[in-house]
Amino acid sequence: MKGNNFLMLFLRVTSVAMLCLLIAAKAFAFDLKVPKPSDPAHNHKIALLKLVVQHAPEHNINLVEIPTGNRRYQISLIDTGDLDLMWAPKNNELEQQMRAVQVALDQDVLGVTGLIVRKSDVGRFSALSNINQLKSLKAGVQKASVTRRILEAHNFTAVSTLRGSFAHMLDGGRFDYYLTPIFKAQTVVDRWAAQENIEDVMVHPDVLIKLPLTSYFYVRKDNQRLASIITDALHNAIESGDFEALLKQSHEYKAAEVYLNNQNQTIFDVTGSI
Incomplete structure (x- = not known):
């Protein structure tokens, strides 16, 4: 009887440990290093990233804005791990170098x-x-x-x-x-x-x-995990209506709407x- 109790206890502890490992594998805290906008026209991208943080509740994401240079320099920073993400118009050449998070960020406003x-x-x-x-x-x-x-x-x-x-x-x-x-x-x-x-x-x-222009977030080619987190969070934001509401508040949308x-x-x- 004691042997059975020990076995049951062992299995229970093992199951709990495995569950904890599965949860830890899915949910984790991390700094998300992104370009600090030098042009106010890019502030909407930062607002979108804050929406990503909000709609990825299973992760504790800390947004860190890093001063950067042009697009080429940003790519080099992502390659070295000093930057996690950038945004740019859809570009076949860029998609050979980087992994595109294929959720359009601008709903045709850019085009x-x-x-x-x-x-x-x-x-x-x-x-x-x-x-x-x-x-x-x-x-x-x-x-x-x-x-x-x-x-x-x-x-x-x-x-x-x-x-x-x-x-x-x-x-x-x-x-x-x-x-x-x-x-x-x-x-x-x-x-x-x-x-x-x-x-x-x-x-x-x-x-x-x-x-036919749109813009995407881009991450390092091998960073499938981050791409999946951002993709899921953006889809959640779209389904909730928060994505569209944020877009309509942006300077870009209001300026385009006049025309x-x-x-x-x-x-x-x-x-x-x-």
């Missing part, structure tokens, strides 16, 4: 693109009736950008450069319009006026381009992806 044009050309753009007419005009775009790849893949006429002032190039007629996400288009125009004395350009009030709510707006939709 709604404004046209900065010369004031004298506003009527010219308002008269466009199909996307092929737009493709025949010259777009100014950053050479290293995903936007340039999308435009060229869809037979747009693109003028790209790594150096030089896009403000002066547009004003001087090197291209017909400059593309930038609509949520920051007016900020770009204001900056050109203040810093480069270019005042004969404006955001076209009635024409937008919708590009999207314009009843006279023409949106040229570029479908497909790279």
